Amino acid sequence: MRITFISAVWLLLLTLSAAAAEGFVDGTGREIAYGQDCQRIVSLMPNVTEMVAFLGYGDRLVGKSSFCNYPDSILAVDDIGGQIDASLEKIVSLQPDIVLAYQGNSLELVDQLRQLGIQVCAFREANTVEQIGEQLRILDTIIGTPGRSDKALAPEFAGWLVRESAGREYHALSGNPSCFFGYPGELVYTCGSTSFIDDVMQRCGLANAVSLQDRWPAVSAEFIISSDPDWILTTTSCTEAEDPAEVRAEMLAELRSDPVFRELRAVKQGQLIVVNSDHLLRPGPRILLAIEEIRDQLSAPAVGAVSNHGAASAR
Amino acid sequence: MKRLLLPALLLLVLLSAAVSLSVGPGGLGPAQLLDGLSGLESTILWKLRLPRVLMAILAGSALSASGVLMQLFFRNPLAEPYITGVSAGAALGAVVATSIGLTSSLLIGFPALLGAMLITLALHATFISGRRDSASILLMGIALGTLCGALVWLLLVSGSSGGTDQVIGWLLGRVSTVGMSEVLVMLPAVLLGCGLALHWRRELDAMLLGDDKAHSLGVDIRSLRLRLLAVSSLLAGISVAFCGVIAFVGLMVPHVARMYGSARHAVLLPLAMCGGALLLLSVDIVSRTAAPPREIPLTIITSLIGAPFFLWVLLRQREVQL
Numbered sequence: 001m002r003i004t005f006i007s008a009v010w011l012l013l014l015t016l017s018a019a020a021a022e023g024f025v026d027g028t029g030r031e032i033a034y035g036q037d038c039q040r041i042v043s044l045m046p047n048v049t050e051m052v053a054f055l056g057y058g059d060r061l062v063g064k065s066s067f068c069n070y071p072d073s074i075l076a077v078d079d080i081g082g083q084i085d086a087s088l089e090k091i092v093s094l095q096p097d098i099v100l101a102y103q104g105n106s107l108e109l110v111d112q113l114r115q116l117g118i119q120v121c122a123f124r125e126a127n128t129v130e131q132i133g134e135q136l137r138i139l140d141t142i143i144g145t146p147g148r149s150d151k152a153l154a155p156e157f158a159g160w161l162v163r164e165s166a167g168r169e170y171h172a173l174s175g176n177p178s179c180f181f182g183y184p185g186e187l188v189y190t191c192g193s194t195s196f197i198d199d200v201m202q203r204c205g206l207a208n209a210v211s212l213q214d215r216w217p218a219v220s221a222e223f224i225i226s227s228d229p230d231w232i233l234t235t236t237s238c239t240e241a242e243d244p245a246e247v248r249a250e251m252l253a254e255l256r257s258d259p260v261f262r263e264l265r266a267v268k269q270g271q272l273i274v275v276n277s278d279h280l281l282r283p284g285p286r287i288l289l290a291i292e293e294i295r296d297q298l299s300a301p302a303v304g305a306v307s308n309h310g311a312a313s314a315r
Numbered sequence: 316m317k318r319l320l321l322p323a324l325l326l327l328v329l330l331s332a333a334v335s336l337s338v339g340p341g342g343l344g345p346a347q348l349l350d351g352l353s354g355l356e357s358t359i360l361w362k363l364r365l366p367r368v369l370m371a372i373l374a375g376s377a378l379s380a381s382g383v384l385m386q387l388f389f390r391n392p393l394a395e396p397y398i399t400g401v402s403a404g405a406a407l408g409a410v411v412a413t414s415i416g417l418t419s420s421l422l423i424g425f426p427a428l429l430g431a432m433l434i435t436l437a438l439h440a441t442f443i444s445g446r447r448d449s450a451s452i453l454l455m456g457i458a459l460g461t462l463c464g465a466l467v468w469l470l471l472v473s474g475s476s477g478g479t480d481q482v483i484g485w486l487l488g489r490v491s492t493v494g495m496s497e498v499l500v501m502l503p504a505v506l507l508g509c510g511l512a513l514h515w516r517r518e519l520d521a522m523l524l525g526d527d528k529a530h531s532l533g534v535d536i537r538s539l540r541l542r543l544l545a546v547s548s549l550l551a552g553i554s555v556a557f558c559g560v561i562a563f564v565g566l567m568v569p570h571v572a573r574m575y576g577s578a579r580h581a582v583l584l585p586l587a588m589c590g591g592a593l594l595l596l597s598v599d600i601v602s603r604t605a606a607p608p609r610e611i612p613l614t615i616i617t618s619l620i621g622a623p624f625f626l627w628v629l630l631r632q633r634e635v636q637l
Contacts, residue, residue: 093341
């Protein structure tokens with residue numbers, strides 16, 4: 001009851017603040033007017049495409065990046081290219097009311113579009129899950145109809161706001177286990193303390209084993225081994241139709257064949273969390289699914305521990 | 316037959332420019348060009364396609380002319396902006412520019428040009444210090460290029476560079492991000508550089524005979540070398556500054572122009588300039604039509620075409636000569 005009341009107050013405050021402000025200052029310092037009722041939208045990032053569709057404006061998308069693959073309803077939308085090979089001409093030919101960019105898109109492209117008189121709203125990367133929710137709200141306020149009634153809000157969006165404002169749903173696990181996010185490779189990138197995945201970990205009761213301030217630092221083998229995490233969080237591009245247990249087992253086998261990761265206690269003990277990469281790596285609405293996947297796996301038995309000699313054995 | 320080469324190349328450049336203006340993912344084709352343009356089509360033609368066509372011509376000409384001059388300066392057919400470190404210096408300038416928050420290609424272009432010029436100054440200093448043999452200066456260029464390359468990757472890996480994708484796009488070469496303002500800066504620089512090189516054509520021809528013979532013919536070799544280095548760096552630097560790093564044009568085109576044209580600079584320079592313009596125009600057409608709406612970075616295509624072609628040329632001709 002109390003949570004519902006706080007949520008209602010928070011929603012009211014948000015609505016009032018949105019109404020009071022004339023516009024949103026985007027990540028490039030440009031003021032973007034609220035209530036534009038944009039009918040032709042181009043999205044340059046998959047997470048932004050997911051946000052637009054989540055808010056119920058998927059049918060207004062006229063262009064998307066080559067990496068946008070969700071939801072299915074937007075797959076037929078015109079492709080404008082990828083991160084380093086986007087076609088300016090294609091975007092211009094789509095005559096968008098607004099182009100939505102996110103941190104990581106080429107600022108040069110943003111500049112060029114603005115020089116051609118096309119409105120661009122560029123979001124900074126969210127640092128927390130709560131900021132992702134805030135960006136959803138801002139996006140809705142910009143591309144939506146001024147003063148539209150709540151019935152137009154996607155029910156999931158309303159639910160999201162309630163969940164994010166209420167209690168922030170941080171879990172506590174006994175012993176505050178540490179977790180390392182990453183995947184074996186020549187260059188292992190992990191998440192620092194200012195990334196939204198750090199916040200995702202905290203929400204699941206995990207402590208990031210990496211306390212570096214950088215958002216996405218590249219770390220050495222020695223650093224990974226010395227971090228000695230209780231858990232490994234990694235991602236897979238496997239589809240949701242595949243058996244999660246099988247996916248985890250395959251990933252564990254892969255980590256155990258890596259000369260660095262196989263030395264980690266978490267890998268030896270099978271303390272592995274494997275999340276759909278699109279859910280976890282995109283700061284969009286499906287981050288909630290990633291949180292659920294992590295929590296589910298934390299409460300599930302480990303996939304398989306190995307003895308000191310490295311032989312796999314089912315737990 | 317050789318006399319027809321230049322007019323034929325010029326005709327091909329014009330044809331390629333016409334094709335380049337009439338293809339692209341924006342749906343503006345030859346039919347619309349002939350029927351009259353809507354407001355949107357005008358924007359696509361004049362603000363997007365025309366600048367990139369002009370930039371491809373200018374950058375192709377500049378890179379090829381720079382290659383001709385560098386190869387003569389270093390007396391080495393492998394000398395070009397990559398090897399001499401000029402491209403790497405420009406790349407470092409561009410990456411530093413993005414690190415401090417500059418975003419437009421015009422603003423990034425000037426630090427890139429500064430980087431190219433700093434490498435040139437270092438090469439000058441090597442020359443003035445007494446190490447005048449071309450091998451020493453070439454090795455100096457390679458060392459400086461490697462150093463700049465390491466610093467570029469350090470900035471990229473450490474995340475200090477604001478837009479990594481933007482920098483990677485720049486490092487792989489493109490003419491898609493330029494507007495008429497960049498073309499208007501590029502045009503006088505290319506005209507000046509190429510004009511000066513053509514003006515010095517007799518001195519350049521004399522230099523082919525060797526420093527001693529050129530000196531005996533009244534050529535001030537020391538002054539000519541410095542002028543050569545300055546102009547070749549200006550041409551390469553300004554191209555890299557606005558179009559990013561485009562491989563092989565400065566290496567391949569002068570060599571082919573020498574093979575099928577002449578070593579005389581009155582013929583070689585115009586041939587190389589037309590050849591470079593034609594190559595870059597063609598590559599840009601492929602870039603945006605091979606996998607639309609994606610644009611394949613130019614260096615990928617120039618390397619895919621250039622490397623096998625150059626190997627073929629090398630195998631056909633046992634000894635490469637200037």
